[in-house]
Amino acid sequence: MTLPADSHVHSEWSWDTGGPHSHAVGRMRATCAQAVRIGLPALFFTEHLDIPDTWHAEPEDLMPHQQGFLNDAGRVDFAPLDADGYFDAIDRMRHDFPDLRIHTGVEFGQPHLFGAQATEIIDLSLIDRVLGSLHTLDLGGGAAEPRTLFREHDPAVVMRAYLEQVPVMVQGSDAFEVFTHIDYAVRSWPTEAVGPFDPRVFEEEFRAAMRSIAESGRALEMNTRRLWSWIPQWWAEEGGATVSIGSDAHTPDAIAANFPEATAMLEHFGFGPGSVAEELWARSRPL
Numbered sequence: 001m002t003l004p005a006d007s008h009v010h011s012e013w014s015w016d017t018g019g020p021h022s023h024a025v026g027r028m029r030a031t032c033a034q035a036v037r038i039g040l041p042a043l044f045f046t047e048h049l050d051i052p053d054t055w056h057a058e059p060e061d062l063m064p065h066q067q068g069f070l071n072d073a074g075r076v077d078f079a080p081l082d083a084d085g086y087f088d089a090i091d092r093m094r095h096d097f098p099d100l101r102i103h104t105g106v107e108f109g110q111p112h113l114f115g116a117q118a119t120e121i122i123d124l125s126l127i128d129r130v131l132g133s134l135h136t137l138d139l140g141g142g143a144a145e146p147r148t149l150f151r152e153h154d155p156a157v158v159m160r161a162y163l164e165q166v167p168v169m170v171q172g173s174d175a176f177e178v179f180t181h182i183d184y185a186v187r188s189w190p191t192e193a194v195g196p197f198d199p200r201v202f203e204e205e206f207r208a209a210m211r212s213i214a215e216s217g218r219a220l221e222m223n224t225r226r227l228w229s230w231i232p233q234w235w236a237e238e239g240g241a242t243v244s245i246g247s248d249a250h251t252p253d254a255i256a257a258n259f260p261e262a263t264a265m266l267e268h269f270g271f272g273p274g275s276v277a278e279e280l281w282a283r284s285r286p287l
């Protein structure tokens with residue numbers, strides 16, 4: 001079977017890889033080469049569209065190569081996406097890898113809060129796929145990532161606040177078409193402190209968040225970094241019609257990670273491919 005497009009890929013043009021002046025330079029090219037090697041027909045380079053200096057963190061919350069982004073105020077600060085540089089790089093890759101279909105994209109963080117700032121960074125109408133991500137939220141002490149908030153608050157409170165923010169983001173922005181990694185807070189769940197994450201404890205909240213995304217007509221991302229069968233199951237049951245499939249690769253070796261398992265799972269829950277690899281997968285039969 002033909003692999004679907006990887007619809008969530010980062011390169012040196014994303015600040016969190018280190019950025020376009022870091023050790024990450026060359027990752028876009030290496031990612032294209034890897035895609036050709038494994039037979040991936042198409043991908044979207046969905047670079048981070050985040051607004052600098054808008055959330056706080058502790059050094060331990062950041063990977064070693066990101067710690068230089070922490071400013072004196074304890075906030076994460078970096079050069080915003082270089083749209084011109086990114087578009088130039090995409091053009092070069094399209095020229096150098098004619099057999100790979102290369103599409104533009106951004107992963108827009110907190111689009112409901114930063115619509116105006118984003119338009120100063122990049123013209124979203126030029127972008128093939130806009131992902132919407134909820135990476136940070138404010139529980140009263142300023143915005144932070146879940147991994148930071150889990151240390152500052154009761155983890156269950158953080159998880160519920162995160163999921164309650166999903167409909168707020170959905171209703172607060174038309175800029176994105178796919179809601180990414182709804183399990184984002186699950187990735188940093190403090191298992192050592194409170195035990196393994198049990199999705200059933202938060203089932204109602206997850207379902208309500210999914211319902212809001214489905215009712216807005218948007219797609220939910222099947223983030224293949226971690227495969228949870230309850231995500232496509234609850235998404236289908238709450239009326240979700242389409243899914244986007246993305247690895248969230250930040251390194252070339254991680255593109256299309258777990259795609260065979262992810263697509264098998266999606267087919268099990270009634271989703272199937274369109275006529276081209278770039279198309280969102282749609283519900284082809286009822287549950």
Ligand SMILES: [Zn+2]
Pocket residue numbers: 107133135180181
């Ligand atoms: Zn993300």
Ligand SMILES: [Zn+2]
Pocket residue numbers: 008010107248
């Ligand atoms: Zn990402």
